Every structure is written in structure tokens, then in C-alpha cells.
Amino acid sequence: MESVLVVTEQFEGNLRRVSYELLGVARKLAEAIPAEVVALVGPRALQNVVPELGSYGAHKVVQFAGAPESESLAMMAEALAQVLGELRPACVLVPGTVRGQELAGRLAARTGSPAASGVLDVSYRDGAVVVCRPLYGGKVLATVKLHGKPAILTARPNTFAPAEGEPRSPEVVTFPWVSPARQAEVVEFRKSEGGRPELTEADVIVAGGRGVGGAENFRVIEELADALGAAVGASRAAVDAGWRPQSEQVGQTGKVVSPRLYIACGISGSVQHWAGISSAKCVVGINKDPQAPIFSRADYGIVGDLFEIVPELTRQIRSLKGRD
Numbered sequence: 211m212e213s214v215l216v217v218t219e220q221f222e223g224n225l226r227r228v229s230y231e232l233l234g235v236a237r238k239l240a241e242a243i244p245a246e247v248v249a250l251v252g253p254r255a256l257q258n259v260v261p262e263l264g265s266y267g268a269h270k271v272v273q274f275a276g277a278p279e280s281e282s283l284a285m286m287a288e289a290l291a292q293v294l295g296e297l298r299p300a301c302v303l304v305p306g307t308v309r310g311q312e313l314a315g316r317l318a319a320r321t322g323s324p325a326a327s328g329v330l331d332v333s334y335r336d337g338a339v340v341v342c343r344p345l346y347g348g349k350v351l352a353t354v355k356l357h358g359k360p361a362i363l364t365a366r367p368n369t370f371a372p373a374e375g376e377p378r379s380p381e382v383v384t385f386p387w388v389s390p391a392r393q394a395e396v397v398e399f400r401k402s403e404g405g406r407p408e409l410t411e412a413d414v415i416v417a418g419g420r421g422v423g424g425a426e427n428f429r430v431i432e433e434l435a436d437a438l439g440a441a442v443g444a445s446r447a448a449v450d451a452g453w454r455p456q457s458e459q460v461g462q463t464g465k466v467v468s469p470r471l472y473i474a475c476g477i478s479g480s481v482q483h484w485a486g487i488s489s490a491k492c493v494v495g496i497n498k499d500p501q502a503p504i505f506s507r508a509d510y511g512i513v514g515d516l517f518e519i520v521p522e523l524t525r526q527i528r529s530l531k532g533r534d
Contacts, residue, residue, distance in 0.1 A: 445460065
């Protein structure tokens with residue numbers, strides 16, 4: 211039987227949200243082919259992830275026997291190529307994270323498979339995988355038909371909504387770890403310093419844009435974020451100006467986020483930025499320009515100087531939390 215393979219991603223043994231999102235895409239694709247959904251877990255995955263994967267639609271769970279705790283992407287691509295040779299899936303879905311993008315590229319090059327990154331929709335027509343993906347910084351959307359198997363796809367976190375399926379007990383399949391000659395060895399994985407939530411998994415995000423005016427002025431954004439226990443984000447303009455790292459960029463060419471609350475400070479609200487926050491449950495815009503596009507789609511808007519409004523918000527939140 212045909213299969214759709216999902217390469218899951220974990221941190222500290224637990225599955226990241228994007229893994230569940232891709233399982234939902236895999237189920238939809240498997241119904242159209244038809245095929246079974248297979249999930250690949252890494253060596254650091256905890257035992258409880260197997261029933262979790264089953265509840266999100268996985269028919270089988272693939273793991274490696276004898277895999278090192280800290281495998282490099284080059285080693286993982288080689289090992290995964292062996293799995294593809296055995297399973298011969300119609301499609302491979304990989305998280306569009308920094309590690310996932312590199313892994314997908316290595317795997318496509320290693321196997322000579324067709325590939326597409328940053329997909330927004332996936333379907334199956336006339337015996338081939340068809341995807342919709344943005345081009346030219348999100349200005350146009352292209353429909354691409356990938357000939358050949360497997361089609362290797364990446365989707366950025368929060369592009370799709372995770373959806374549980376019918377609970378099942380997936381079959382666990384173990385492959386031997388084939389260790390290629392090591393060119394580099396991963397020593398450890400650790401969280402970045404700072405203590406703030408990871409951007410793509412944060413419930414609350416405070417983001418700054420061109421209106422912040424400089425790197426040093428982002429202090430007011432950080433203080434509000436810390437008062438809320440939030441992540442810090444930035445618009446492309448702020449990142450291009452060198453005020454914030456690219457890892458904090460939100461939007462079509464940055465990260466797609468899905469927080470419960472998104473506070474946009476000094477961000478005009480371009481179409482490209484909205485592409486990254488369209489799944490946010492509540493958007494608050496703060497901008498001194500009453501005609502800023504952010505106000506046309508935000509749930510709440512505050513017209514005024516962010517350097518007066520944001521510090522006052524921070525003080526009020528700290529007061530409510532008893533920190534003053």
C-alpha cells in the first residue's frame with residue numbers, strides 16, 4: 211500500500227506542534243491517494259509520543275534502532291534515504307523549520323526527488339502531488355505539480371491547523387541505524403538564553419516594526435513581552451534594518467505564528483506581514499498613523515505614540531500582577 215511519510219520534530223523528547231499539523235495534511239493526502247500515514251520519530255522521542263501520533267492519524271510509527279542521541283542532519287538524511295528506499299512513499303512531509311528545511315534539501319539531493327518548500331496547500335491529482343506555494347516574497351501564489359516519487363515538501367509551523375483523527379494504536383516499525391562516515395558530530399541541543407517562549411509556539415507575542423525607530427528602542431517591546439510572559443517578534447523592516455535577529459521575523463518571508471494575542475507596535479500591517487499572523491486569535495495594533503493598514507484588520511487599535519502607550523501597558527500589567 212502507498213504511504214505518506216511525516217518526519218516529526220521533537221524538542222526534549224516532546225513533539226513540536228508542527229508535527230501534528232503535518233499529520234493532518236498527511237491524512238488528507240492519504241485519503242486522496244489512498245495511502246497510509248507513517249510517522250518518523252527521532253532517537254530522543256519519549257515513549258508517550260507513539261499513542262499521540264496514533265490519535266492524530268498515524269497508521270505506523272518508524273524509529274531507528276541504535277541511533278545516536280545527537281545525530282547530525284547529514285547522518286539523518288542518509289538514514290532517512292534508506293527508509294525511503296524501503297517504504298517508497300508517495301510524499302514526505304517535513305517541518306519547515308531551520309533543521310527541517312536543511313534536512314529536506316539534503317534528502318531531495320540525496321534521492322533525486324522533486325521538492326517544494328513553504329507549501330500552503332497540498333492535494334493529489336492525476337497520480338501526482340500538487341502544491342500551492344508563494345513566490346516573490348508572497349506577491350504571487352504558484353500551483354506546482356511534482357512528477358516523480360517521493361515528493362518532498364516542507365510547510366512552515368502554523369500554516370495548517372492540527373486536527374485529531376480517529377484514535378488508533380499504530381504499528382511500530384524499527385529500522386537499523388546505518389551510520390555513514392561522520393563529517394561533523396552534534397554535541398548537544400539546548401534552549402536559547404533569554405527565557406522567552408519560542409516564537410512559533412507562543413500564546414502571546416509582542417512585535418515591533420519600523421515605527422520602533424532603532425535597536426535600542428526595542429527595550430520597551432521586550433519589557434512588555436516579559437511582563438506578559440510573551441515572545442518578541444519583529445517585522446521584516448525591523449530585521450532588514452539590523453535591529454532584530456532574523457529568527458524573530460514574522461510574516462510571509464519570516465515565521466508564521468498562531469498566538470492567542472498578537473500586539474503589533476509600530477508595524478504598518480502590510481499584506482506580507484498579515485500572511486504571518488492571519489491565524490492569531492486576537493490582534494492589537496499600536497501605531498501613530500490612523501491610516502495604517504494594521505487598523506483595517508486588527509481586532510483592537512490604539513492610535514498614538516507607542517513610546518507612551520507601551521510603557522504604560524507594561525506598568526499596568528505589572529501592577530495587576532503585583533510586581534510593583
